[in-house]
Amino acid sequence: MGKLDMLIFYIGSMVVNVIAFAYHFILARLLSPAEYGILASLFGLIYLTSIPLNAGDILVTKLISGFEEKKRVSHTKSLLLFLARKIGPLYVILFPVLILVSWPVQRFLKLPNVWSVMFVWIFVYMFIVTSILRSVMRALLRFNDFILSLMSETILRLLFAVILILLISHWYGWGILGLLLTSVVVLGIAIFQVRDVISTKATSFDHHKLNIKSLGLGSLILSMSYTLMYSIDVLLVKHFFSDYWTGIYAVLVIAGKVIFFAQSPISIATLPIVARKANQPHTARKDLWILLGVSTAIGAAIISAYLIGSQLLVKIVFSDKYLAAVPLIGWIGVAILGFSLASIGANFLLALNKIKAAWISLLGLGAEALAILLFHQTLLQVVLSLTGVFGILATVLISYSFYATRKPLNNSSSL
Secondary structure (H helix, E strand, C coil), rough: HHHHHHHHHHHHHHHHHHHHHHHHHHHCCCCCCHHHHHHHHHHHHHHHHHHHHHHHHHHHHHHHHCCCHHHHHHHHHHHHHHHHHHHHHHCCCCHHHHHHHHHHHHHCCCCCCCHHHHHHHHHHHHHHHHHHHHHHHCCCCCCCHHHHHHHHHHHHHHHHHHHHHHHCCCCCCCHHHHHHHHHHHHHHHHHHHHHHHCCCCCCCHHHHHHHHHHHHHHHHHHHHHHHHHHCCHHHHHHHCCCEEEHHHHHHHHHHHHHHHHHHHHHHHHHHHHCCCCCHHHHHHHHHHHHHHHHHHHHHHHHHHHHHHHHHHHHHHHHHHHHHHHHHHHHHHHHHHHEEEEEHHHHHHHHHHCCCCHHHHHHHHHHHHHHHHHCCCCCCHHHHHHHHHHHHHHHHHHHHHHHCCCCCCCCEEEEE
């Protein structure tokens, strides 16, 4: 992957992130607070179901990246067939169960009807296939196709929702219908993008040597840990604080997430390359330096901007109602930078088959929850707790990463 391709990929990823933020910003303005609140809760349901999807993405990307180059495409076809045989029946059995739990989910989320929950399940099922095909693109280093797929999704999702809301009515349901329409189109695009893999002749591989169960469990734990770390703080703040302070904290989190999304394209592009070096981990140390250096520089630049112009930023983006967030915006930036570096370290280690990184991350999740349970008298305590936990977690995982990529002195196995 050349420097120009990396630049195109990074710019494309940032455009996708901007459009994704614009989607929620525009729909929040078009819909009433109540209607947008319903839509937001349904997106929360989608984010929850993304845990196994993210785990599958990590697993498929890792396995395909490990295939020998000459047989990578044909082995990829064989892997997809293998996963379809093993996991396909489970998804068929699971769907009626999801339909049955739609009513309890509707009552818990206090939704007007059950159909919106069922539409979410349909969307997730279609998105499973799209997600796997995108993992194939990543593993084969087809980042232009990967970005095109993401960009098509974000643009179509916004267009369908806005058109339906403006032309028909200001109803949250058009946002969900827009998701369904988008998922159909994007799935067709993804199938076309990997048509050579689908049409190629599969060649068998010894799946027992791939340690699929161990990698799958590690991927699931890793995905669960960072997905929950990404959201559990908001839930706990909602429990301990008033609606006003929860709103202030929500604004802080949005500002902090800019750091995570700003550096994430670098990780997405680099980790499949790292996975190809799993048999010689010491050759991946340069990639580790690049990941950490670029991500830290991006994060530090954004944090500096927050410290210098926090009041102006809050006024322009969020309005005067959220000025109480100004003193904390720099600290939340430091906390999210720690989270980002911890995520990089964990995914880097998993790419090198270091499954213990997933268990370390799970401990980090527990530490985050415990810290907030113990220190929640003020939002400053919460933010400083996150800063400490994520800082320690990042330090442990980065230290482990450098240990795992040390030059071998003998034939002893690494951790």
